[in-house]
Amino acid sequence: MSAQLVQFLLTGLTVGAIYALVALGFAIIFNASHVINFAQGEFVMIGGMAAAGCVEAGLPLPLAALVAVAGAMLVGLALEKLAVEPARGAPVVTLIIITIGASILLRGLATLVWDKKIHSVPAFSGEAPLKLGGATLLPQTLWVLGATVLTVALLWWFFNRTLTGKAILAVSHNRLAAQLMGISVRRVLLVSFGLSAALGALAGVLIAPISFTSWDVGVMLGLKGFAAAILGGMGSGPGAIIGGLALGLIEALGAGYLSSAYKDVFAFVIILAALIFLPDGLAGRRRSTERV
Amino acid sequence: MKPYAWLAAAMLAAATAVQAQEPIRIGSFLSVTGPAAFLGDPEQKTLELYVEKLNAGGGVLGRKLQLTVYDSAGDAEKARAFTKRLIEQDKVDLMVGGSTTGETMAVVPLIEQAGMPFISLAGAVVIVDPVKKWVFKTPHSDRQACERIFVDMKARGTTKIALITGPGGFDKSMRGQCMQVAKNYGIEIVADEAYGAGDTDMTAQLSKIKNTLGVQAVLNCGFGQGPAIVTKNYRQLAIGASLYQSHGVASKQFIKLAGDAAEGVRLPAAALLIAEALPDSDPQKKVVLGYKREYESRFKSDVSTFGGHAYDGLMIAVEALKKAGSTDKAKVRDAIESVRGLMGTAGVFNYSPTDHVGLDVSGFRMLEIRKGDWTLAK
Numbered sequence: 001m002s003a004q005l006v007q008f009l010l011t012g013l014t015v016g017a018i019y020a021l022v023a024l025g026f027a028i029i030f031n032a033s034h035v036i037n038f039a040q041g042e043f044v045m046i047g048g049m050a051a052a053g054c055v056e057a058g059l060p061l062p063l064a065a066l067v068a069v070a071g072a073m074l075v076g077l078a079l080e081k082l083a084v085e086p087a088r089g090a091p092v093v094t095l096i097i098i099t100i101g102a103s104i105l106l107r108g109l110a111t112l113v114w115d116k117k118i119h120s121v122p123a124f125s126g127e128a129p130l131k132l133g134g135a136t137l138l139p140q141t142l143w144v145l146g147a148t149v150l151t152v153a154l155l156w157w158f159f160n161r162t163l164t165g166k167a168i169l170a171v172s173h174n175r176l177a178a179q180l181m182g183i184s185v186r187r188v189l190l191v192s193f194g195l196s197a198a199l200g201a202l203a204g205v206l207i208a209p210i211s212f213t214s215w216d217v218g219v220m221l222g223l224k225g226f227a228a229a230i231l232g233g234m235g236s237g238p239g240a241i242i243g244g245l246a247l248g249l250i251e252a253l254g255a256g257y258l259s260s261a262y263k264d265v266f267a268f269v270i271i272l273a274a275l276i277f278l279p280d281g282l283a284g285r286r287r288s289t290e291r292v
Numbered sequence: 293m294k295p296y297a298w299l300a301a302a303m304l305a306a307a308t309a310v311q312a313q314e315p316i317r318i319g320s321f322l323s324v325t326g327p328a329a330f331l332g333d334p335e336q337k338t339l340e341l342y343v344e345k346l347n348a349g350g351g352v353l354g355r356k357l358q359l360t361v362y363d364s365a366g367d368a369e370k371a372r373a374f375t376k377r378l379i380e381q382d383k384v385d386l387m388v389g390g391s392t393t394g395e396t397m398a399v400v401p402l403i404e405q406a407g408m409p410f411i412s413l414a415g416a417v418v419i420v421d422p423v424k425k426w427v428f429k430t431p432h433s434d435r436q437a438c439e440r441i442f443v444d445m446k447a448r449g450t451t452k453i454a455l456i457t458g459p460g461g462f463d464k465s466m467r468g469q470c471m472q473v474a475k476n477y478g479i480e481i482v483a484d485e486a487y488g489a490g491d492t493d494m495t496a497q498l499s500k501i502k503n504t505l506g507v508q509a510v511l512n513c514g515f516g517q518g519p520a521i522v523t524k525n526y527r528q529l530a531i532g533a534s535l536y537q538s539h540g541v542a543s544k545q546f547i548k549l550a551g552d553a554a555e556g557v558r559l560p561a562a563a564l565l566i567a568e569a570l571p572d573s574d575p576q577k578k579v580v581l582g583y584k585r586e587y588e589s590r591f592k593s594d595v596s597t598f599g600g601h602a603y604d605g606l607m608i609a610v611e612a613l614k615k616a617g618s619t620d621k622a623k624v625r626d627a628i629e630s631v632r633g634l635m636g637t638a639g640v641f642n643y644s645p646t647d648h649v650g651l652d653v654s655g656f657r658m659l660e661i662r663k664g665d666w667t668l669a670k
Contacts, residue, residue: 007499007529015493116329118517120549127552129528135499136528210524211492212517212549216327220490256496261486 003134008256009249010132014141014210016248017148021203022225023232023240024155025196030235031172032192035095039079039103041222042110043197046072047204048213049110052119061122069201075106076197080190088186103218110215121208144206151202152241159237168192172235227271233281242282315358316351316619318343318609319384321374321399322413323391326366327460327489327516330543331391334599335413336361337591339388342606345586352613360384366391368398375399379406385619386612388605390414391598394461400427409612409625411605413598415540416465420648428628428648430604431597432562432638432656434466434513435473436649437539440560440656441511442470442477444669445536450508454483454501454533456494456522458514466513466538482507487518494518495525502531509533515540520549527553534558539656543596547664558669560656562597564637565666579635600637607636608643 022040029037050071054064083098124143129136159165170178171188179185203221204213211217224247232243247267254266274281320339323332343359351357360382362374371390378384379402386409390396393416400419403410403426410427412419417433445453453474457467467484474481483504485497501507510533512522519541526535535557537546542561547554563570567580583603584595611634612627613619631650634641639655660669 004499004503008496011493011495018492111325116325116333117545118330118520118549120520120551127524129530136530138528207492211521214517217490221492252493252496255487256500259486260497260500263486263491264488 004256006133006135008252010135010137010141012249012252013245014137014144014248015251016228016245017144018203018207018221018244019224019228019247020241020244021148021151021199021206022221023228023244024152024237025199025203026226026229027235027237027240028168028192028196028199030229032168032189033084033095034092035084035099036226036234037193037196038096038099038222038226039106040196040200040225041218041220042103042106043072043076043200043218044204044207044221044225045110045213045215045218046075046106046197047201048121048208048217049114049119049204049215050201051205051208052121052213053114055121056119061124064121065205068205069198072201072204073194073198076193076195076200077190079197080193084189084193085186088189103222107215107218114215116215118212118214119208120212121205123209138210140206140209144210147202147206151199155237164188164191224267227267230271231274231281236281239281246282313355315356316353316613317358317360317382317384318606319375319378319382319387320359320361320389321364321371321378321395322361322389323366323395324361324363328366328392330516330545330596331413331598332363332366334587334596335389335391335602338587338599338602339606341587341590342603346610352610353617353619361389364391364395366395368394371395372398372402375402379408384408385621386410386609386624388413388602388609392461393419393465396427396429400424403427407621407625409609409621409628411608411628413601413605415462417469418465423646423648426625428608428643428650430601430608430636430638430641430650432539432560432651432653433469433649434462434538435469436651436653436656437466437560438470438473439477440653440658441536441538441558442474442479443653444558444560444658445479445509446477448534450534451478452480452482452506453509453511454485454504454507455481456485456487456497456501456510456512456514458487458512458516458518459489460515462540463514463518466540470511470513487514487522491518492521493525494522495529498522498525498529498531502529507533509536511536511538513538513540517549520546523550523557524553539597542659543598544594545596547661547666554661554664557661559659559661561659561666562600562638562655563657564595564597564600565659566657566668567595569666569668576635576637576639580637583637597637604636604638604641608634608641 025040047068050068051064123140125139167183168188228243228247232239255263322335343357347356364371388411390412393414396412396414412429415431417435457463483501487494512519537559539561563576564580567584570577587595615627616623631643639651641650643650658669659666
């Protein structure tokens with residue numbers, strides 16, 4: 001394996017891990033409510049900007065990261081309470097439009113709370129590149145990959161071993177039946193928004209030392225995360241991870257071996273193809289027929 | 293009936309009195325928010341600061357200046373709408389603004405149609421090539437930046453270079469200009485890569501450049517966070533060739549973002565960045581130091597060359613208004629075209645009917661980043 005290929009793979013995996021975290025956030029909210037939360041990217045932005053803000057204010061990095069994730073979680077909960085819950089019973093399309101509105105509002109607020117400049121967060125453990133098979137990687141890459149693996153493991157445990165997690169799964173399978181069994185759908189929605197926001201913010205904090213952060217980074221990262229979720233199959237946890245990593249690798253290899261000018265094009269063409277030929281995604285079951 | 297007639301007469305008198313003191317209206321649209329906010333923000337602050345100062349000093353032609361700024365947020369469509377409003381509703385006398393090339397080019401047809409003197413603050417050469425009757429600009433054009441960089445490369449014996457270009461209009465225009473003028477300097481472009489908007493990692497593109505044979509220098513045409521990521525990735529991959537950035541990153545923020553990775557990066561920029569380091573004999577020192585001190589004491593933030601473009605634009609406008617002795621649009625336009633030897637932050641402005649940039653390459657200084665600060669490159 002050539003050093004160049006290793007470099008492309010590492011790049012793809014790092015970016016892909018971030019896409020996967022964003023895609024997981026999409027999947028969790030979609031499962032609980034069938035809503036595609038277009039404010040998902042803004043959670044990434046809030047995570048990064050809050051961490052940068054805290055570090056600039058003198059907080060130690062681990063605490064700053066914690067504050068950022070917790071803060072984004074609160075924003076997620078507030079979004080559910082103030083915008084989504086009052087509109088419950090509205091068609092899904094209306095709820096989706098509400099999330100688009102929320103994303104614009106959050107971007108605007110970010111320029112007021114922070115500013116319009118680009119910020120950076122110091123790398124978690126230095127910037128000296130490590131060598132690996134002729135390729136180089138930043139220690140931050142290991143943080144991104146490690147944190148993603150850990151998060152995925154925690155999520156698996158949460159959804160399969162805890163009552164709240166199982167309740168969310170139950171609501172995603174059959175909302176009415178779950179409600180009849182005494183599960184509070186309202187609480188499930190609240191938890192899933194909080195969880196998604198925390199996931200997005202985590203992605204934001206992890207990527208900020210590599211790619212910087214500003215008030216508008218959420219747009220593109222949200223879009224790529226959405227694309228990853230579609231590619232993997234909307235609403236599927238493993239699908240989101242596979243979709244995210246696949247998208248990252250496609251981008252890196254496409255830019256490396258074909259043409260960097262069309263990097264984003266590869267990603268979006270593949271998503272179009274997935275929508276046409278594999279509408280349920282790589283890991284999706286035939287959900288649409290199931291529901292009928 | 294009679295009281296009404298009195299009232300009408302009084303109003304008429306009041307109106308004429310106001311007429312006499314009618315302010316000179318300067319219109320502007322700037323990317324105060326959005327992806328090019330780092331351009332529009334200092335530009336707006338600069339315009340407001342100096343309009344205030346000029347008014348405190350009695351205004352121009354005995355009339356106060358009235359500044360109207362709209363935030364076009366980097367959106368060409370908004371720029372058009374605001375320009376229409378400035379021309380038709382606000383009835384401004386002249387315009388200074390347009391942070392980005394895309395926005396400037398979008399309003400050029402409106403400007404030309406209305407016959408509005410317009411000084412753009414955007415970079416690309418398309419704005420003034422071919423010359424448009426009513427459109428001028430203050431920053432160096434991207435072609436001049438390419439030329440300045442290639443002069444430096446040639447002096448250091450570089451003949452084979454790689455380009456890596458961002459997604460913006462400025463980025464792409466500069467890439468095109470560099471490719472056009474490269475052969476004049478005996479420079480061959482052996483690799484040509486690109487990155488997209490919102491990209492988080494450029495190691496794939498840079499690996500490709502690293503593995504291209506014979507690359508002696510890499511030139512990054514771009515602005516915003518892209519060049520900072522490129523610079524970081526560049527050091528991560530330990531590429532031996534020297535790295536050049538464009539004048540688009542000439543702000544302290546770039547050094548802050550790229551950190552240690554920025555060490556040794558070379559770029560062309562206006563003298564403003566190294567105001568204190570200029571020798572006292574430099575004729576530009578007084579202007580750039582004055583502006584720098586004024587701006588930094590007022591806004592408590594580092595000066596950038598972009599705010600300097602706005603300063604130059606406003607000073608040229610004021611000079612032209614004084615020369616024309618009126619706000620007659622055609623006279624003001626002719627006056628701008630006849631501005632000679634005006635010292636600005638970007639260099640000496642010498643406009644002519646065939647040159648609506650007015651600057652030559654000598655206004656550009658070649659800088660190298662050393663120990664987290666700008667130094668004059670040797």
